Amino acid sequence: MATGERSPSDRLIRHQLVDRVYHWTMAASVLVLLGTSFLPIIGLKFPWIDAHWIAGVVLTLAVAYHMVRALFWQDPRSMLIGLRDLRAAVQATQWVLRRRAETPDRPGRYPLLQKLYHHGVAILILLTVVTGIVMMAKIDGPFWTRDPYLLSSGTWAVIYVVHDLTAMAALAAVMIHVYFAIRPEKLWLTRSMILGWITRSDYLAHYDPALWKAEPVHEGKRAADVVAPER
Amino acid sequence: MELFRVTRNAWGQETLAGVSWDLLWVFVGAAVVFIVVHILYKWLLAPDASPPRADRTEIDQKL
Numbered sequence: 001m002a003t004g005e006r007s008p009s010d011r012l013i014r015h016q017l018v019d020r021v022y023h024w025t026m027a028a029s030v031l032v033l034l035g036t037s038f039l040p041i042i043g044l045k046f047p048w049i050d051a052h053w054i055a056g057v058v059l060t061l062a063v064a065y066h067m068v069r070a071l072f073w074q075d076p077r078s079m080l081i082g083l084r085d086l087r088a089a090v091q092a093t094q095w096v097l098r099r100r101a102e103t104p105d106r107p108g109r110y111p112l113l114q115k116l117y118h119h120g121v122a123i124l125i126l127l128t129v130v131t132g133i134v135m136m137a138k139i140d141g142p143f144w145t146r147d148p149y150l151l152s153s154g155t156w157a158v159i160y161v162v163h164d165l166t167a168m169a170a171l172a173a174v175m176i177h178v179y180f181a182i183r184p185e186k187l188w189l190t191r192s193m194i195l196g197w198i199t200r201s202d203y204l205a206h207y208d209p210a211l212w213k214a215e216p217v218h219e220g221k222r223a224a225d226v227v228a229p230e231r
Numbered sequence: 232m233e234l235f236r237v238t239r240n241a242w243g244q245e246t247l248a249g250v251s252w253d254l255l256w257v258f259v260g261a262a263v264v265f266i267v268v269h270i271l272y273k274w275l276l277a278p279d280a281s282p283p284r285a286d287r288t289e290i291d292q293k294l
Binding site for chain 1: 240246247252254255257258259262263266269273
């Protein structure tokens, strides 16, 4: 094979099609939620409430789907933070400070920083979704009429504060996430969330094969068409 | 800078309506600061992340 050519077996599955659809559905709904909430606040006025609660329902359904799939069809242990992660974090700190010559140990499927970001965003999104669902009682919907007296004013105040703060924090988290997604050394990861695969060289350079056994994209099939074992 | 938005209900009582929208710029600013600091760190301080020559040989053999 000539240098630079890639055979299908050089591609390893990173994200199944269904998971990529979930990710981009969640991304689109979060962007709509952020836009419909903060653009009117900074002065761009438009009828935002219906787009906001509908996008919120889409996000709620997407998150619920992800939680069921991740817990029962995928490997939730791959998202747990353990001693190996902490040891690698110490090694990475020593390496950055030039106190260690060798690069840090390679992680399994998800490095520590990805796990931390996921868990942080998960808490923010869950709090925003739960408070947002409760707040839907204050608007007229297709199947219900508003009831602003469902909760006491003190309870509503807590819900508003939590929803506002978690939404602002989610905006900051999205900005940081997009920044990392467009960094040159991370584009191979971003590509995997679009096309589903990573190259074998990226796999061996960034992951420990003993901790995560990636399946190859089958020859003659696209990554989207292959159902790989989840574990 | 106010931290909360306060309104009065029909009975004239102060009620908490949410956090101040001024906090939005605090969160945006924090994200921008993080991004700028990271860019500077990667540009000026971060060690070369590509594996050393010995590790590259190992990768080539595995391909």
